[in-house]
Amino acid sequence: MSNSADPFDESTCPWSLADDVRLVRRVTEEAGRIALSYFARDIHTWDKSPNNPVSEADMAVDEFLRTTLMQNRTGYGWLSEETEDHSDRLRCGRLWIVDPIDGTRAFLAGGDDWGISVALVQDQKPVIAAFYAPVKNAFYFAETGRGATKNGLTIKVSDQNNLDAARMMGDPSAFKAKKLWPTPWPDSMHTEQANSIALRICQIADGQFDCCVTLRPKNDWDVAAADLIIAEAGGTLTTGTGKGLVFNRKRPLHDHIVASCPALVPSIMERVEPALAEWRHVAA
Template identity: 25%
Template sequence: MHPALNIAIKAARRAGQIINRASNDLDLLTVTAKQPNDFVTEVDKKAEAVIIETLQEAYPGYGILAEESGTTAGRGDAEYQWIIDPLDGTTNFIHGMPQYAISIALAKGNSLEQAVIFDPNRNELFTASKGAGAFLNERRIRVSRRTKLQESLIGTGFPYRMFDHIDTYLAIFKEIAQKTAGQRRPGAASLDLAYVACGRYDGFWEFGLSPWDMAAGALLISEAGGLVGDMRGEANYLETGNLIAGTPKVFAPLLKLIEGHLPESVRG
């Protein structure tokens, strides 16, 4: 296992301990809104602090892009950059819904090199290193073998901050509902992507994501034999925030279906 991946796992597990302890006393949480329907708790901040402390202790020269604290060294300032979501699914967490995770990725320039997604509720640890495959609790994982969209289970996420394209979302959701085995919207994009990587979902789509929502999961899917792209099927999803993923056979028809509904403002 790559040394950087080992450190990321250590950081994720330390954050998971903080989150698990706090989950027993949700009524005591201080919750604030960064913007409408976008919440942060002291748990997010504590988890992020311990992740950054752990990573910087081992790799002091690496940059950090983290959801709560922002960028401590941009991609232009450091060859390597950690991309961190300390608690993906905060809204689920504060409501006691056990669907949230810690997501940590390491990028070298524009290349994703290492990935960790840790679900502290199920003690499920998803890991990947570029060129070395993807794993769930040390067991090799692959995307599903499904080849037909109509047999596929698709994950998604609906708008919760900005609703400029809600009609587009609903039109896409309606057609996918009619042409697949079903859709799911649990509310933690990093876990949704991990589920594509291990075959629980056959595809995923969402608009308006942040790099820390996508980075680790995108590498997991690629290393598990799946495809990841933006709304043009290209590799700019970390920049655009718009992402489609799936098995090799499901990706193309899912992309084609979604493209048919997109206004020019959300293409790419």
């Protein structure tokens, strides 16, 4: 369901998208440096909810992004994993959607599969996106209509069309659990996990992997930047029912995520759609 946000009037905005591009690049790189200053150190951590960790690093990056972006762009809205949500964002034509550290568990464990996610959403669609994985030295960036890059070089999704030979980003045990899938996944399909959902999607955008399926709900901040990056790289990102994602709704949540190069979408949906139907039946 759409919200009541007014269409954005660029003619009355003092900042162009080109201005916002420069700002997003600068603050995302600086946010990465701040995160690295806490990385692999003994820092304060706690659980926001059971099995949902957060740390002083998350909060420091969030504070930097919020302060810098909002002070430089008065009138823009704000939505972040680590900031209390306010309904006034629903009236904003332009909105920052941020995950200060996507993949906190990996960050705390000293892994490399985490990063900073920053998106500018206009009229409920991302128009500028950055995802920076500092330990991997991978800076992904996209602007609507201008393609996607990694460290300044153009990226595109793979042309894989055979699910048997596909490289799937996701929990290997989930795809091997045949009782969960009325139509099973090929045993020969390679599966590999990464803590950050945004990183998983970006690694499909640059062709390292071919697809990603998660039937666990994801929030706007998890996928807003990745949505534009994979789209500009020629891929697709939808819900498990094949619908495109709409951002800045009252409930900023997406029930499931399917990301893929285009040629694999039919084979993936042949497995996802009956699984969702079965799970809905069991739940009922």
